[in-house]
Amino acid sequence: MFKDNPLLAQLKAQIVENLPTVEGRVKASDKSYGFLQCDGNKSYFIAPPFMKNLIHGDLIKASLHEQGKKTSAEPQELLQPSLSQFIGQVQFINGKCRIVPEHRQINRDLPARSVDPKTLKLEQGDWVKAKLSSHALTDKQFAVIVESLVAKQDDPLARWKIVTAKHDLAWDEPESSETTLEVEQVSSRVDLRHMPWFTIDGLHTKDMDDAIHISDQSDHWRLSVAIADPSAYVSEGHPLNQVAKDRCFTLYLPGKTVPMLPENLANQTCSLLPGEDKLALVCHMKIEKTGLLKPDFEFELATIRSHQRLDYTSVSNLIENQLDLDLVPGIEAQLQQLAEFSRQRIEWRQQHSTVFKSRPDYSFELSEYGELLDIHCQPRRIANSMVEEAMVAANAAAGQFLSQQQRQAVYSVHCGFKTESIDALLKFLEKNGYCYSAQELQTLSGFCELRRQVEARGDVANEVLLRRFYNQSEFANDSQAHFGLGEAAYASWTSPIRKYGDMLNHRIIKAAILEQSNEAPLTEELSQHMSEQRRKHKFAEREMADYLYTQYYAMLKVGSKLKAEIMDVNRAGLKLQFMDTGARGFLPASLMSDAKDVLVFETDTGCIVQGESVKLCLGETIEVILHDVRIENQNITVRLEKPYSNTPN
Structure with a gap:
């Protein structure tokens, strides 16, 4: 008699109207209950019966109920579901199809049906792209529509396909366009095949897009950088231009590269393979022996021929260890000059500009079936700096060249410190003994000077x-x-x-060379799309790496000793990066001491303090013990060998 009773519903509505309400995000727990996270770091308990109608991450409006000293939240209105389109795994329960979302904090199955059950045959464990069609808080039950198959359950590359689909990124290389690739006809393209160009890349690189030539001119270096010219084949109206525009970047996942352009174009037609004539855009620069890039550069369209393909390891061994390397005439002297150029360029930037801390690269060794075999740490060596400094100089030259011509282009911009954070920044700097005005901090010179001063002090935490x-x-x-x-x-x-932005800049530099006008390359929509694609690539690469890292550490024995750098300090504990693999781990505050309140975690200073003594700090390297690895959540937890204690030794 009480079910669906309109009088009771009316009475309940009147009671709810008089209760305080809040808006917040649902946070599920590993139990049946949850919490509502609200602004101001406030959290309210959500009882199990209500959590049945919610999903972790839902934005809801809830009424607050006082129960003694505790306040709980009762959901009233769904403001935004956490799931719309998502990736999930098929589970058949009592013959009915259910989908478990691929999410670290969503551990529930949802009833599902296929959008096309005749053609989309699903099996236990398959991975699919699905859409939430109804929500229990508004529609009394959850319902999901399966839209497409992502990977079969026995696909060895299923995890790679899941990650790309989850971030709405392409998995396969673009199809070669049915339109014939026609070379643009430019009468001003010069012949530079006689110059002994060389390339330095990874051993397995196929899309070699840069070649270098350098000569010693007594009081300066003449550095020439030749870049492969795909815009000579892909015009603005070509179908492949839209493909590149949609993708924006080549995606680099461990063991899998998804190119922006078709492989026959990227790895063959345009790639600067040795002994083959290639179309290129070339920049000639003058670099003073102090490392200063002179504002005297020349861009030209050219045909070049690489005289030799080299790799980072061999070149580094030659420069650093004087190991023999079989080189064609004229290349060894250039390598020695390029090495000296890079040293001087770095020194100049350290004194007048800014240089970021060099960190090693990490690579995953995988079998053909996607099985993790090993992780390799590759310190940055001289050959990496040689190429990097040449490319940074070339991009800076392009920025100056296009700016001098007052041309709109795809400029990479970083505006330093957030304007709204300047007051807080000033207080932070004053507290740590740095003296700057707000005006200085908002200039390029002031920003760089502060960076250099912090580095000179060895102030890693700050x-x-x-x-x-x-x-x-x-x-x-x-x-x-x-x-x-x-x-x-x-x-x-x-x-x-x-990179699509780089291809756009090729077209604009060409227009400048040919004295033609160009329109602004970026609309607001394209700029946002490029930024969003860059963000998606970053998260996909990190997620795939985290998956492989947990596989690796799950094979290690619990109790293994590890070295790690402290990357962040918060009240929950320390975020770490392991030195030998680059993996990220977490040291919970609860595993750092034998009792509560032994340690104070100062998030504003990056220090962990016991009494008057600073025990640990941001940027420090510490030794930790492997405690737990959760593959399903991609979490690696460590502990200290000896927790801190208030008890005297």
Whole structure:
């Protein structure tokens, strides 16, 4: 008699109207209950019966109920579901299809049906792309529609396909266009095949897009950088231009590269293979022996021929260890000059601009079936710096060149510190003994000077904490400074096979060479799309790496000793990066001491303090013990060998 009773429903509604309400995100627990996270770091208990109608991450409106000293939340209205389109795994329970969302904190199955059951045959364990069609808080029950198959349950590359689908990224290389690739006809393309160009890449690199030539001119170096020219084959109206525009970047996952352009174009037609004539865009620069890039550069369209393909390891062994390397005539002297150029360029930037801390690269060794075999740590060596410094100089030259011509282009922009954070930044700096005005901090020179001063002091913790005040980098049509790189203007054009923005800049530099006008390359929509694609790539690469890392550490014995750098300090504990693999781990505060309140976690200083003594700090390397690995959540937990204690030794 009480079910669906309109009088009771009316009475309940009147009671709820008089209760305080809040809005917040649902946070599920590993139990049947949950919490409502609200602004101001407030949290309210959600009882199990109500959690049945909610999913972790839902944004809801709830009424608050006092129960003694505890306040609980009762959901009233769904403001935004956490799931819309998502990736999930098929489970058949009592013959009925259910989908378990692929999410670390959603551990429930949802009833599902296929959008096309005749053609989409699903089996236990398959991975699918699905859409939430109804929500229990508004429709009294959950329902899901399966839209497409992502991977079969026995596919060895299922995890790679799941990650790309989850971030709405392409999995396969683009199809070669049915339209014939026609070379653009440019009468001003010069013949530079006689110059002994060389390339330095990884051993397995196929899309070689940059070649270098350098000569010693007594008081300066003449550095020439030749970049493969895909825009000579892909015009603005070509079908492949839309493909590149949609993808924006080549995706680099462990064991899998998803190119922006078709492989026959990226790895053959455009790739600067040795002994083959290739179309290129070339920049000639003058670099003073002090490392200063002179504002005297020349861009030209050219045909080049690489005389030799080299790899980072062999070149580094030659320069660092004087190991023999079979080189064609004229290349060894260039390598020695390029090494000296890179040293001087770094020294100049350390004194006048800014240089980020060098970190090793990490690579995953996988079998053909996607099984993890090993993880390799590869310290940055001299050959990496040689190529990197040449490319940074070329992009800075392009930024200055296009800016001088007052051309709109795809400029890489970083505006330094957030304007809204300047007051907090000033207090932070004053507390740590740095004296700057707000005006100085908002200039390129002031930003770089502060960075150099922090580095000179060896102030690792504050170097990390400063990043909290940084703006995000972005793309812009008009020339602006890139504070992070310490450049007054920066326009990347050295990776047009892998980056759509670089290909756009090729077209604009060509227009400048040919004295033609060009329109602004970026609409607001394209700029947002490029930034969003860059963000998706970053998260997909990290997620795939985290998956492999947990596989690796799950094979290690619990109790293994590990070295790690402290990357972040918060009240819950320490975020770490393991030195030998680059993996991320977590040291919970609860495993750092034998009792509560033994340690104080100072998030504003990055220090862990016991009494008057600083025990640990951001940027420090510590030894920890492997405690637990959760593959399903991609979590690696460690502990200290000896927790801190208030008890005297």
